[in-house]
Amino acid sequence: MIDRVRLHDRIQRSTDILVALVMLTLTAPLMLAVAALVAWRLGTPVLFRQARPGLHGRVFTMIKFRTMRDVDPDRGLITDADRMTRLGRILRATSVDELPTFLNILKGDMSLVGPRPLLVRYLHLYTPTQARRHEVRPGLTGLAQVRGRNALSWEDKFDLDVWYVDHRTLRLNLRILVETVTTVLRREGIAAEGQVTMPEFTGSRGRARGVARV
Structure with missing residues (x-):
């Protein structure tokens, strides 16, 4: 089992x-065009940088194209909904904002x-089981992204994440990549109901979870 996982x-x-x-290499021209659009519509910097936990919880800086204006209470730009731009919605719906990743x-x-x-x-809010999602590198896409994306509850997302950790195979990865293309083309699960993306995760309150089904 260990040798299989290592391989x-x-x-x-x-x-x-x-x-x-x-x-x-292939998307370099597109990324240059998007960078120019972001600079024109939102100004600089064109890239959004944010600390995220990766493998074993080690923190790295993730980069994406900017999709939101800066927080500016004087202009009423406070929430994600206030700050999201039309260009940003298009970039997120098509996942083009993820190319720098x-x-x-x-x-x-x-x-x-x-x-x-x-x-x-969120690190200190996870249950021990949910924290197992950090036993592998985080992904550009994943099982939760093709099973509902941001339309899923946090708990359902974490169930799928941990199921992936325990059952990952190259065949499953290929299946997820193919289904990701379909999900992006259909623009499914871009946001939770009533949200621009997802509501804040505040913990699962110790609720027991069932086995994820794929």
């Missing part, structure tokens, strides 16, 4: 490097497939 993780890392190099994959901060990296301030 899987080595192959996955090699695949991550190859795909990241190819994608960064291939640099994180190339560096080894992230993987193509794995639990999505969340906020550092």
